[in-house]
Amino acid sequence: MNTSESIAPAVESILDSARERDGGDERLSVEARSFPDAVAEAEREGRVAVIAEVKPTSPTTEGIREDDPVELAREMVAGGAAALSVLTEPEHFGGSPETLRRVREAVDVPVLRKDFLLREDQLDVVEADLVLLIARFVDDLAGLVEAAKERGFQPLVEVHTREELAEAIEAGADVVGINNRDLGKLEVDLDTFERVAIEAPEDVLLVAESGIGSGENVRRMREAGADALLIGTAIMDGDVRENTNDFTTA
Numbered sequence: 001m002n003t004s005e006s007i008a009p010a011v012e013s014i015l016d017s018a019r020e021r022d023g024g025d026e027r028l029s030v031e032a033r034s035f036p037d038a039v040a041e042a043e044r045e046g047r048v049a050v051i052a053e054v055k056p057t058s059p060t061t062e063g064i065r066e067d068d069p070v071e072l073a074r075e076m077v078a079g080g081a082a083a084l085s086v087l088t089e090p091e092h093f094g095g096s097p098e099t100l101r102r103v104r105e106a107v108d109v110p111v112l113r114k115d116f117l118l119r120e121d122q123l124d125v126v127e128a129d130l131v132l133l134i135a136r137f138v139d140d141l142a143g144l145v146e147a148a149k150e151r152g153f154q155p156l157v158e159v160h161t162r163e164e165l166a167e168a169i170e171a172g173a174d175v176v177g178i179n180n181r182d183l184g185k186l187e188v189d190l191d192t193f194e195r196v197a198i199e200a201p202e203d204v205l206l207v208a209e210s211g212i213g214s215g216e217n218v219r220r221m222r223e224a225g226a227d228a229l230l231i232g233t234a235i236m237d238g239d240v241r242e243n244t245n246d247f248t249t250a
């Protein structure tokens with residue numbers, strides 16, 4: 001873990017609970033739905049490839065959305081989402097592994113497990129198609145990428161800097177998320193994607209994460225090289241089907 005830079009208190013708290021959370025008892029073996037295929041299908045059909053996030057709450061949003069996550073997920077798919085992201089972090093994001101299990105059963109698009117995974121046994125808690133691994137917080141990134149792939153997961157390695165991008169590539173990441181949110185300050189800046197994506201190898205699938213709130217933002221991220229966009233807050237705010245449709249047709 002890179003602790004040389006400061007981390008926002010909310011993120012410290014997220015990491016403290018992540019360290020304490022149990023792993024699974026048995027090693028999982030997953031038959032993942034292909035994320036690259038889902039992105040290609042969206043492209044073919046003229047949709048922007050959006051990973052719509054079921055995000056009941058977060059440290060940077062007020063209140064909690066109490067709707068049934070399965071209903072929200074179905075509406076996101078009806079709005080054209082190529083894939084879904086489901087929070088499984090319980091204490092700061094209102095998620096759970098059970099929510100992910102129910103959502104994945106109800107839809108046929110790839111589903112990302114969105115959490116703060118630090119150890120190999122934490123991969124074994126619930127099946128998903130993709131798992132998020134945050135380069136800044138994982139001690140042995142190459143080891144965890146390999147452990148995820150061995151189980152059948154597609155690891156989505158999240159980075160925020162060019163150095164972390166290089167680390168992710170070295171660790172064997174094929175899908176990289178560039179987070180516009182600085183987890184040091186929790187500030188969002190879309191320049192981040194533009195600055196980091198320019199260094200990415202051609203064959204890596206790039207996901208622009210966080211702070212995307214308009215059609216203009218979508219076009220900006222796509223022009224900078226995003227193959228897919230991860231959008232939470234702006235989709236969860238209001239009618240999720242309509243919101244997802246606005247982004248997938250931007």
Ligand SMILES: O=C(O)c1ccccc1NCC(=O)[C@H](O)[C@H](O)COP(=O)(O)O
Pocket residue numbers: 010011053055058059060061179181183186209210211212230231232233234
């Ligand atoms: O979203 C937060 O408040 C947050 C706080 C602390 C650590 C991580 C956080 N978000 C994680 C994410 O990566 C986002 O949920 C995801 O990229 C979607 O972002 P957005 O569209 O801005 O909700």
